[in-house]
Amino acid sequence: MEFARFQPSLKDLLPFLQISRDHDASDYVIAYWSRLYATEVMLNNTTKSPEAMQLLMILMYEMEEIKNAHGTKETIAVRTAAKAYMENHVLNLFANADKQDREGKFNTNIVKTFTNCGVLYDVLQTFGDLTDEMVHNRKYSKWKAAHIDNCLKNGKTPVPGPKKFEEEMRAEAIAARYETAM
Structure with a gap:
């Protein structure tokens, strides 16, 4: 198809x-x-x-x-064996992508790796709720893939590591608290 x-x-x-x-x-x-x-x-x-x-x-x-x-x-x-295998795979994939990112190795392969991490964290929901760390890593992976891809397409140098992501998450949290207070 x-x-x-x-x-x-x-x-x-x-x-x-x-x-x-x-x-x-x-x-x-x-x-x-x-x-x-x-x-x-x-x-x-x-x-x-x-x-x-x-x-x-x-x-x-x-x-x-x-x-x-x-x-x-x-x-x-066996679902528990499958879950352990999948978790190990995505954690290794995430660690590899994060290492390359922090080393400033930006290319389409790292975009695909972060994208795959985000997708595989979604797949892990087959086995139940994700831990807080997994939810964070999923969100970070999807954000990082989009950030690097956008920078590469626009001829900009991506920001390595989580610094920009953390700044955006803080701004998002502040905005959410402000909206709740209104």
Whole structure:
């Protein structure tokens, strides 16, 4: 199915579908749980259009193929093992992206890595609520990907590390307190 032709209600699934496709050959665990998360989102949030039903059937078929090939492995069969694997993977990915960012190594690969971190933190919701640290890292990853991408597109040098993010979060908190007081 061509991702670019999705109806607007399915476009929110693109990051999860893309990350699952990107990992099909290299990491079946990431591919499986990303598809499962997309399936859960579809079942909870979209209309049951023919296109949505077609995508749902494709996702279910692809997950079944992964289960047939790897279903006896803990990272597919046991949710706690899968959660631990996914958490470890995203933490390592985040640490790598953060290290490159702090070293000032700005390119499209770091944008993709931070984007993937944000997406995988979303996927972790399949296993339950995220910890406060995970919520922070997800928000930071998505912000950092957008910040670096925007700077690269506009010929600016991105600010390494969390300094600018923390400043924006403080300003956001102050604005929220001000609105609440009114």
